[in-house]
Amino acid sequence: MNALAVEIPWGVLLAIKAVVILAVVPLGALVLGYTFLLKMMSHMQSRLGPMDPGGFHGWFQLIGDGIKFLQKEDIVPDEADRRVFALAPTVVVISTFLIFVVIPAGPRLQVANLDVGVFYALAVSSLSVIGVLMAGWASANKFALIGALRAAAQLIAYELPLLLAVVGVVIQAGTMSLQGIVSAQQDGAIFGWSGIGNPFILTQFVGFLLFLIAAQAELTQTPFDMPVAESELVAGYMVEYTGFRFLFFFIGEFGTATAFAALAATLFLGGWSIPGVHGTAADLLGPLVLVLKLMAVAFLMFWVRFTYPRLREDQLQALAWKVLIPIALVNVIITAIIKVAI
Amino acid sequence: MVAQNVAFGILALAMVLAAIGVVRTQNVVHAALYLVVVLAGAAAQYILLAAEFVAWVQVLIYIGAVVILFLFGIMLTRAPMGDLEGLNNRQGLPAVVATLALIGTLTALLVDAFSDQEIVLDAPTPTADIATQVFKVYVVPFEAVSILLLAALVGAIVLARRD
Numbered sequence: 001m002n003a004l005a006v007e008i009p010w011g012v013l014l015a016i017k018a019v020v021i022l023a024v025v026p027l028g029a030l031v032l033g034y035t036f037l038l039k040m041m042s043h044m045q046s047r048l049g050p051m052d053p054g055g056f057h058g059w060f061q062l063i064g065d066g067i068k069f070l071q072k073e074d075i076v077p078d079e080a081d082r083r084v085f086a087l088a089p090t091v092v093v094i095s096t097f098l099i100f101v102v103i104p105a106g107p108r109l110q111v112a113n114l115d116v117g118v119f120y121a122l123a124v125s126s127l128s129v130i131g132v133l134m135a136g137w138a139s140a141n142k143f144a145l146i147g148a149l150r151a152a153a154q155l156i157a158y159e160l161p162l163l164l165a166v167v168g169v170v171i172q173a174g175t176m177s178l179q180g181i182v183s184a185q186q187d188g189a190i191f192g193w194s195g196i197g198n199p200f201i202l203t204q205f206v207g208f209l210l211f212l213i214a215a216q217a218e219l220t221q222t223p224f225d226m227p228v229a230e231s232e233l234v235a236g237y238m239v240e241y242t243g244f245r246f247l248f249f250f251i252g253e254f255g256t257a258t259a260f261a262a263l264a265a266t267l268f269l270g271g272w273s274i275p276g277v278h279g280t281a282a283d284l285l286g287p288l289v290l291v292l293k294l295m296a297v298a299f300l301m302f303w304v305r306f307t308y309p310r311l312r313e314d315q316l317q318a319l320a321w322k323v324l325i326p327i328a329l330v331n332v333i334i335t336a337i338i339k340v341a342i
Numbered sequence: 343m344v345a346q347n348v349a350f351g352i353l354a355l356a357m358v359l360a361a362i363g364v365v366r367t368q369n370v371v372h373a374a375l376y377l378v379v380v381l382a383g384a385a386a387q388y389i390l391l392a393a394e395f396v397a398w399v400q401v402l403i404y405i406g407a408v409v410i411l412f413l414f415g416i417m418l419t420r421a422p423m424g425d426l427e428g429l430n431n432r433q434g435l436p437a438v439v440a441t442l443a444l445i446g447t448l449t450a451l452l453v454d455a456f457s458d459q460e461i462v463l464d465a466p467t468p469t470a471d472i473a474t475q476v477f478k479v480y481v482v483p484f485e486a487v488s489i490l491l492l493a494a495l496v497g498a499i500v501l502a503r504r505d
Contacts, residue, residue, distance in 0.1 A: 079423055080423075081371075081423055084371070084372075084375065114394065115394060115395075115466060115468055115469055116394055116395050116398050116469055119395070119398055119402070119469075120398050122402070123398040123399075123401045123402035123406060124401065126401075126402060126405075126406030126407070127401070127405060127406060129406070129410050130375075130378060130405065130409065130410065130413070133410065133413045133414070133417065134375065136417075137371055137413075137417055140423050145417060148417070149414060149417055149418060152410055152413070152414045153414070155410075156407060156410060156411070156414075159406070159407070175470075176469055
């Protein structure tokens, strides 16, 4: 028997799972926002503001921002469609919450081990576009509408490379379940040597790059941030949102960044697994290992975000349809051939 | 099975109300958003039928792509904030007749075809089984559909080109 084997009634288990998911998303958003948006960006771009409040390294900045958001007035434009306007941020955040249902943090630390794992995660992540379109239209603002339309065009275009990049991993692992993909990497071997398992970043490096580029576009981060381009559209679809509703969009954005970083870590870096560690030890170490890998991936994503200038709208579409999708298709074909041949 | 039946009832009611919303509302964007509820309800029904993969395909394709293209098209052309005049036509009676005829036909067909079968829904259908069916048993129809879609795609490009 296992040391952690405690019988928990399913109702209590469900409640615990719900609370964990509800806590993970804002927490992940805050950690990523603090580490990367406030600290890393300040260091890279010599920004003094976020390094000042509270004395040491500007630790108070995020708390101050939070207090500011909470006391702001909740403004709804006169012409706005009130119900749709109010519902839009919730749709975006719900889509973020749903992704975390399938991300495993240990052999048994997972809300639901769905057979369609990755596919489910990518399907629910596409729901956020509806929230973005709702927000842009209901604001009754031209900038917001243009921002929402740009977001929709971009998210649809990059949905395909995102899915196709994952197909290579799915073929290699032989399953779409994220738990199955993790154990395929943990118990795998490189030419018979199983010292570090077989993280798919080695065999699916092209897929990893495609996934990161497409995820960057799905998150509307620079260099793909035309939907929220502040110099052209003020703040795109978020322009009319204030206070708590704006905070929802913020949590949605950084929560989804956490989710995509966790997905990339799970698909390509072995997720919660350390080679050779199984059972209870893996359950205890898993969350820490996953967070470390997730932060490494997020570091790459934000590094690009703070470095590159914005693409033009036609360059964005050309990149997706003429470069990323063909590369992804070739990657899928080669992976399939090798899988069958070996 | 009781829980499943109750869940089916709630989902079905929500879907019917949202479907009425789609045809009754005076605002095109609202109609598209009601459609999201109907399609999400259909996905939930697939989950009740243990067809997990089909359910999430429904979400990804219909909600994540088709409705978004609807909204995109509406907003790109004409999406006024208020209600739109003349969005409803006066064909209530023919609509009721057609709906009842459809319900009758479907019910008769389903009862005729499946009334003596009991479908056991213990666990979700593994995706691998679906893949085996599509790519081994039904591979010829699958390829035929692919060619049909390709032809439609080429046709759309030819029609849209101006030169």
